[in-house]
Amino acid sequence: MSPDVRTVAPSEFPDWMRAVRTGFLTAGGLPSEELVKDRRADVDLSRVQGVFDAGRCVATYRSFAQQLTVVGGATVTADAVTGVTVTPTHRRRGLLSRMMATDLAAAKERGEVVASLIAAEYPIYGRYGFGPAARAAEWEVDVRRAGLDPRRSGQPADGGRIEMVDGADIRKTGPEVHAALAARQPGIVSRGERWWRTHTGVAPRADHETWTEPFYVVHRAANGEVDGLLVYGVDDKWGDSKQPLNTASVRDMIALNPAAERALWHYLCSVDWIATVRSGYRAPDDLLPLLLPDPRAARIITDTDWLWLRMLDVPRALEARTYGTDASLVLEVRDEAGLAGGRFLLDASGSGARCTPTTRSADLALGVGELSTLYLGDESVRRLVDLGRVEELRAGAAATADAVFRTGRRPWCPDVF
Ligand SMILES: CC(=O)SCCNC(=O)CCNC(=O)[C@H](O)C(C)(C)COP(=O)(O)OP(=O)(O)OC[C@H]1O[C@@H](n2cnc3c(N)ncnc32)[C@H](O)[C@@H]1OP(=O)(O)O
Secondary structure, eight states, X not given: OOOOXXXXXXXXXXXXXXXXXXXXXXXXXXXXXHHHHHHHTTOOGXXXXXXXXXXXXXXXXXXXXXXXXXXXXXXXXXXXEEEEEEOXXXXXXXXXXXXXXXXXXXHHHHTOSEXXXXXXXXXXXXXXXXEEEEEEEEEEEEGGGSOOOTTOOSSOSSSOEEEEEOHHHHHHHHHHHHHHHHTTOTTOBOOOHHXXXXXXXXSOOOTTOOOOOOEEEEEXXXXXXXXXXXXXXXXXXXXXXXXXXXXXXXXXXXXXXXXXXXXXXXXXXXXXXXXXXXXXXXXXXXXXXXXXXXXXXXXXXXXXXXXXXXXXXXXXXXXXXXXXXXXXXXXXXXXXXXXXXXXXXXXXXXXXXXXXXXXXXXXXXXXXXXXXXXXXXXSOHHHHHHTTSEEEOSTTHHHHHHHHXXXXXXXXXXXXX
């Protein structure tokens, strides 16, 4: 008989964590008591699912409430999905499908507007109605080819200032800077207090995880306000005839305006010894390459789907964002799981929208995964029509939908969760 999917009791949580480590191939064995205690304090067990077989946890799944910024700066509550594993001995028997169905039904019941996740592999989540909604790009900059003046200092020339700070300062100012970013950047997801502790090295770590304290800097605008932060690590590499060949790797970078963004990138590319800068996961239209006199010095090393979304409530999701133009569209949304499908009239405008069930004839027919892909404005409706994934039922509807949904700048989710 196939074992039950159920919530996890407090005493089973260490075994559940071991199963996560087994599924993600990070380390065998039970985690330390200190780590279990720290994680446990941050986890709502009513949203932790597990499967137990012969006294051992063999499948894991967890969700938590997350705020997701949508186009226009409003947030919606997402059912953020994480820690999804099935132990190799129990794969391809439908355990993930059962955990997913349970969680999405509960999220719908709780009134969450979308579900969100970062997919380990592309083919896993489309079948559950998720679609890739924001991409991530990483650049590697050959600093010596970038064309920046080697006589410049790391300080901006516009009255702004770069300051070195400590992890404790970032724990204090970081959440505020992040909140300001979340108020303007579609795709940003909320970071809890634990996120800041983990990324400044003060949360307990597993034995297999190493930590080197990074360098922390903030950017202050001319009026003294912190409007950017940068966290980076640097390796120690020297060439044969003693040339420094260090690589700086960005771990976190938030800039609240283009001046701060320019100042932080130019700062990092002006630190003596640093020959290479790795940008970390940025929006695909990050300013970085074009801020360099020679943008070809920045080579893309990662270009990938990143944040996946799955609409659970189409009217509330579509009413939460703003649109590129005033127009009406009737969308026939298919959802095999029966959670979010229906025919909806979207009256969109630059300041918001009304979205209601309708019996009017549809302009476009699409699956809930495709609508989720279009949600943050990062994909072209025309392209999905050409791929046969969206049906254009009224001539011109795809062009109208592109004018409505697409955005000037692209969504970005910098976090893994
Ligand atoms: C948000 C996150 O946490 S992302 C992390 C996801 N986890 C991992 O990648 C860890 C390693 N992989 C695993 O633990 C497992 O393989 C899982 C969790 C991805 C899948 O669990 P399973 O219980 O094997 O999935 P399940 O049996 O329910 O599969 C359902 C369907 O998805 C397909 N599927 C599952 N995993 C994959 C995959 N990695 N690639 C392609 N198809 C897949 C199955 O073939 C099945 O297809 P079918 O319905 O056409 O028969």
